[in-house]
Amino acid sequence: MNVEIQICSLIVVLLLSALYFKNRRLQLYKGQLFVGVLLISIVNLSLDIFSLLCIHYRDYFTLPVTELVCKAYLLVLMLETWMAMCYTTCDLMTERQHRRFCRRLFAATLVFGAVAMLQNIGIYDEQGVVYTYGPAVYVTYFYALIMLPAIILCTFIYKKRMNRNRCTGLRYWITALVVAAIIQFVYNNLLVVGFATSLGIIVLFVSLENPELQLDRQYGCFNGTALSEYLNQLLERGEQFVICDISLDNVSILKNKSADIAKIRRLGNKVLAKNPDVLVFNNLDMNIILIAKDINAIRRLLKDYVKYFSGMSPGGMESMISIMPRGNQINSVDDLLKLFSYCRNQKSMSISNNVLFVTEKDVKEFHLIDGMKSEIITALVEDRVEIFLQPIYDIKTGKYSAAEVLVRIRKQNGEYLMPSAFIPVAEANGMIIELGKRVVDKTCSFLADGKAVALGLKTVEINLSILQCEQPDLLEDVLAVIARHGIEPNYLCMEVTETASIRSKKLILSNMESFRNIGIRFALDDFGSGQSNFTYLADMPFDILKLDMNLIKSYQVSERARHVIQAVERMAHEMGLSVVAEGVETKEEFDNMRKCGVDSIQGFYFSKPLPVYEFMDFIRRHNSP
Incomplete structure (x- = not known):
């Protein structure tokens, strides 16, 4: 048989x-x-x-x-x-x-x-x-x-x-x-x-x-691959669960002692593994992830865990613990890790006893910011970053001889995102550098055909972010774009905020003279809105001083504000700076600024920021004889 x-x-x-x-x-x-x-x-x-x-x-x-x-x-x-x-x-x-x-x-x-x-x-x-x-x-x-x-x-x-x-x-x-x-x-x-x-x-x-493929042998718990698979299953099923992230921050006592770190992780995971209702996962770096159906199970376990680490050395060993009572609000392991990191950074000053609770509000804010990051990235890839220009009125000539460039992102449905929605996100994540490069490129492309210059446009102002100001190769990048489009550098003016000038003074000073030597001017933007320091006007070679719109608004209601504006105007002119009043929206504000002796006025009283083709129509109508 x-x-x-x-x-x-x-x-x-x-x-x-x-x-x-x-x-x-x-x-x-x-x-x-x-x-x-x-x-x-x-x-x-x-x-x-x-x-x-x-x-x-x-x-x-x-x-x-x-x-x-x-x-x-x-x-x-x-x-x-x-x-x-x-x-x-x-x-x-x-x-x-x-x-x-x-x-x-x-x-x-x-x-x-x-x-x-x-x-x-x-x-x-x-x-x-x-x-x-x-x-x-x-x-x-x-x-x-x-x-x-x-x-x-x-x-x-x-x-x-x-x-x-x-x-x-x-x-x-x-x-x-x-x-x-x-x-x-x-x-x-x-x-x-x-x-x-x-x-x-x-x-x-x-x-x-093989079940051992799910385990981290070094630390005796489930590994990152198992975490991803298990979390995806919970999310797909729509199950309610609690998730906790434990980050060992104070590891100075273990510096360059990876064997000791491994030992600590193994012993710590033994403490965590005592409760079968809580699953323990090892993630990247020094992070441990706990998942349970009941928050009380995690709380009981954390008491033993914190007690264990507090007694392991004379100085103790701090664990930053983040707890998310409703874990089904995230979409993936990557989202989870980014969410915990975001919340720790945002709430670092309000964390009590090294324990952070991630609320629904935190999750919504994170998703909004993460969605905006994705929007910025796709907009850069799909070339949906566009420039708008706001005309600046020259009081002496009665013409619009300058304009400020403002960036916009056109969504896939044709609507535009305002800078207030995406600029803070871009600055926080470093994407402002690429956005800034794109703005410089599109501005130079706009000037390259000479049509705007022929209609009387003499200066185009481009905002530089703090991160851009801190780039040592800023000059080389701008020069490369100018050369590629074949424009004259003297048509460009770089706007820098007070905050940027304070934070990056040395780098800006090292770049400003080089920029000015080739004809690019600098404007100090939003003067009067932040950490005003007249020393910077003396130390840094600005060509233009732009008064913040809030200062302009105060002119009508505060005598002190009127004296400040008048004093700033006199001082700026004595220093050889041109003065621009920003945010002028009414005829009364226009008349007041003209009486003060400012050189140029910018604001909705004349025009909102316009797409390139509308801006060209605008200056064609108003600058033509």
Whole structure:
């Protein structure tokens, strides 16, 4: 009786099952599918062996019972193929969609199984060789002929959406099954399908399903990959859970002692692992992530954890603990880590006892900012960053001889984002540098055709952010753009705020003279809005002083403000600076500023910031003789 291969295969699968179930593992849906593959393979191999025994001893078991067992084996063989397809497609759809797909495929499999059960089955038992044949067997082969190539095709068509190891393991497994099925179909006495099953299980276990692949061996907890898979499952299911981030900040006592750090992490995780209701994950750097269904479970565990670390050295070891009571508000592990980092930075001054609670308001603010970051990035990639220009009226000539460039982002629906919505985000994340470069490039492109200059435009003012001011290669970048567009540098004026001049005084001073030597002027923007320091007017070679609109508004209601503006105007003119009044919105404000002796006026009284084509129409109408 040729049953040796099946017995060996069953032993292998049972041993792998024992290894799988003895290790600590996460309850993942995809892991449950693999358990299904394991169990149905065990049943399949057991029935294969039992059917051969029934055939060999059919006088004892009776022929009807033998045929029933043989057909049951064929049915389970179909179910194993069904399970293989379910396992193959688990990366291709959501869990809910996948469960529905599997149920429908299961129904179709049962139909094939019922057809096989109703067919005749032949039994061969000669000279120790035992196998079955006939219509019932052919129905099973027909079902396999449909399913197995479909599984192989999935691993090629959807390989970019599938786990790479799952894809590779399935190809080996199904290829082995196909080859075994062909061999067994041609040589009925070679019962090698069971061996192919065990071979496939080994490949999947080693490459993907070994529970130790979810563990961080160094620290004794689940690793970052397991965190990502488990968190994605919780989010997909819409389950409520609590998530906690523990960051070891005060590691100075362990500097350059990675072995000590590893020891601390291992011991700390042993403390955390005492509570089975809390899952412990190791993340990057010195972070530990806890996930539980109940916040009280985390609170109880944290008491032991904090106590443990407070007693481990004379100075203690601080842990920054961030708790998010409603973990299902985030979208991914990356979002989670960025959210905790954002909240720690935003609320660093209000954190009590090194414990930070992440509220719904924090999450909403984070999503708004993160969404804005994505909008800025895509706008830069898709060239949806545009410049608007606000005319500046020259009182002496009665013409619009200058303009301030203001950046706008055009959304994909055609609407525009105002600078107040995206500039703070761009500055906080360093994207303001690329935005600034884009503005300089588009401004020079606007000037390159000479049409605006021909209509009397003499100066275009470009705002420099603090981060741009701190770039040592600022001059080289601007010169490269000027050279590329072939414009005269003297048409450009760089606006710098008081805050920027205070923070980056040395760098600005080193650049300003170089800029001015080639004809680019500088304006001190928003004077009177921040940390006003007249020393900077003396120390730094500004050409233009722009009075902040709030100072202009105060002129009408405060005598002190009037004296300040008049004094600033006199001082600026004595220093050889031109004075621009910003934010003028009414005729009364215009008349007041003209009486004060300012040189130019900018504001909605004349025009709002305009797109390039509207700005050209504006100066064409007002500057033409």
